Amino acid sequence: MLPPDDVQPAVSPAPQPAMVPMPASLMLAIATRAEEAGRLDEAEPLTAHLLRALPQEPRVLHLAGIVAFRRDRRVQAVELVEQAIIREPSNALYLRNISEMYRVVGRLDDALAAARRAVALQPSDPTILHNQAVIHQERGEVEAALTCARRAISLRPDMAGAHFAVAEAQLARGDYAEGWEEYEWRFRLPGVPPLMPAVLQQGIQQWGGGTLGQGTLLLIGDQGFGDVIQFCRYIPWVLSKGQPTVLATSTEMAPLMRRLFPDLPIVMNWSECPAFAAYCPLSGLPRLHGTRPDTIPPVLRIAPDTDRAALWRTRLDLAARAGDLGIGIVWAGRPTHRNDRNRSIRLTTLAPLAAVPGVTLVSLQKGEMAAEAAAFAGSGRLIDAAPEIADYEDTVAAIAALDLIVTVDTSVAHLAGAMGRHAWVLLPYAADWRWFRQRPDSPWYPSLRLFRQVAPARWDEPLAEIVNALGSFSPAR
Structure with a gap:
């Protein structure tokens, strides 16, 4: 039984050693x-x-x-x-x-x-x-x-x-x-995740562009969604070699890749991956192809699913808005992208577009930054379509229902370019390598038009160019 609080223990506790400060x-x-x-x-x-x-x-x-x-x-x-x-x-x-x-x-x-x-x-x-x-x-x-x-x-x-x-x-x-x-x-590069689990890669070499005999070639949709869209144009070149081929890609990209390549086996989980004799990331194919700026293969045209296209035409019936020009907007990319602080903007930065007469903006923005649309939508010049976008198939159908896309450097720019749709891309002063330097167009996507910063962190000038260009823009309806 414990003694009451006012009773001292019979044996004094052993003295504790004095704390010596750490140098x-x-x-x-x-x-x-x-x-x-x-x-x-x-x-x-x-x-x-x-x-x-x-x-x-x-x-x-x-x-x-x-x-x-x-x-x-x-x-x-x-x-x-x-x-x-x-x-x-x-x-x-x-x-x-x-x-x-x-x-x-x-x-x-x-x-x-x-x-x-x-x-x-x-x-x-x-x-x-x-x-x-x-x-x-x-x-x-x-x-x-x-x-x-x-x-x-x-x-x-x-x-x-x-x-x-x-x-x-x-x-x-x-x-x-x-x-x-x-x-x-x-x-x-430090911190870059491995291309695939080490157990799958062990003892297997990256493909060098030649034949593998009876073995299977594993193509990997690496890096971001935009990269998969950009580099999937090389898959027909790979398939032309007659090599058994499997594509490993994300669940987000798989539906689009299946429609582009209906006969190509596609896996979305490493556990489903069959045995393979060699592998190659999609982003490694331009090197093997020997691509130069004047030999970039043509883009593979992505078309919307027929039923979804009809649904999105109804959702975004801009004829009911007195024939307004429907402009889809995306202002932010994936925040984990290493250059996101330079490429992404706030929705309020696009306010000059909303001030153009005869324009209705349609938000296609997904992710955390999509929440910015709620406040902006109160102006009556923005339709927030993002809550209805479940996947990239919806994004494709929404793009097809619009007259123009204005976006920062995100996968939506690649998607619109792969669809052959008009898209104007806002680029930072030091843009990603794929957009080259200074030129206003892209050999990767002929339907895109590029608007560049004239100095770091300054978006006023390219936005003014876009507002000015809207005055002569005439979409094919």
Whole structure:
């Protein structure tokens, strides 16, 4: 039975050893190792303690900035690392890291200046040169990006990021010969998920374009939905070789691929995958095909399902709206896309379109950003069709019922292009390689028209161009 509260125990407890404070250098080392290993829940409290104890120590300020950046507290991160640089201005590591932070927050001039200072201090660091290459790429300075990336490769030949920077620059320039070869490094980039489960890939080589005898070739719809739409045009070329072929793709893409290739076996789960002798991602086919800008295969025309097309014509009967021009809009892509912060916009950015007389906007936006349509729809100039869109088959049918699509760089741009429909694509200043540089059209999709930013983060000019172009736009009804 426990004694009452006012009764002392007969035996005094053994004295506890005094707590010995951990040396700051040891705590900093532990916090640094935790951050580098991605254990932010462990690194953050240690770093916070160090920052309170040593608020002027540059190593602590730098580490606290790195942790804050990885926690998406970007303003705080930049301020902390800036303070570290003030106290230790010749530390190339601090300058290297803040150059990347500046790039991500859109301060490209500051990013380039910091990268150049870092290179001057540490010219043999390939990571600094790679960072500088990416900054030049986002500034639209493709030649400078190539120079920096090649220097990084000369210092570290197996640096995947630098090779991929060369690929993006060369593909954007239209130099497809080197571009496709360097593009193969994309699967070696840090953090990129494997193409397939290791157990399936073990001991099997990527297809080189030749014959496999009796074996089956597995094509894989890799990367995003737009990539599958863009590169599926190579499947007839593969099938022409007479090789037994299976396509592995997502549940979202499978219905479209089945209508394009009714005789091609398609699997949507790795557990359903048959034995195969070789594999190839769809995005690897242009290299094997030897594609150059003037030999891009024609797009495979996607047509809507007849019944769904009739349903969507009824849903979007714009004749009942006094003959308004029906414009489908998409303003945001997948947030996990590595360049989404540059390509996606807010719905309010498209407000100038709603002000054009005789226009009805139709939201085809899916995902989290679709919620923005609710407030905008109150203006009476927007129909929110997204709740009725269950899959890509619905998106195809909706596009077919509209006169024009205005979209940022998303899979809907690819889809409209594959349908041969009028689509105007809003592109960031440093657009993805597939849209080339400067040109207003696309050899990948002849029905698309490209509207580009004249400077990073500025959408006013391309939107003004679109509003102006609407004045002479005459759709085929």
